[in-house]
Structure formats: C-alpha cells, structure tokens
Amino acid sequence: MARTAAALHILVKHKQQAEDIIEQLKNGAKFQTLARKFSSCPSGKKGGDLGEFRRGQMVPQFDKVCFSGEILVPHLVKTKHGWHVVKVLYRT
16 A cells, blocks of 8 residues: 655636646646646645655545546545645655
8 A cells, every 4th residue: 555645736716627627638738837827726836746745644535536546647636725636646
C-alpha cells in the first residue's frame, strides 16, 4: 500500500468550471497552464504542484483519489474547499 503520493490540482468554486477544465485537458491543454490561470489555491502559482504528501495529510475525499485513483488521469473531486481537478503523478 502506497504511503506517499504526488499530485497536481486546480481548485475552483463551481463544478461546471472544473468539468470545463477537464475537457480542456482532454483536448491537449497543459495542466500547469490551466492551474496558473484558474486555480484559487496558492499552489496554482506553481502550476498546481502539491509536491509529495503522506496518506491522511489531505482532506478525506482528496486523499482517497490520490491513493486509489488512476495515475496521470484528471479526476473531479468535491471537498469543503470547492471543486478540484486532481492529477496524481505517482505513489510510493
């Protein structure tokens, strides 16, 4: 079982905007570019890079995707902070 993961994310207020971002990613847009443009999280300035984190460090819904979702595929996650587009880079 993985103990750490690394991910990129884009945080927005509305589900529709998150779905639009996922569509742009499917059409070839760069994750980091969209994160800088749309993310309300401070990590947006770094292209959405959250770095490496341990299981349990993030809110439960986010954690679940990072430790069980498909790697390198954008996921839509709702948390108390808003809607996240999450791309898991790797797990260790």
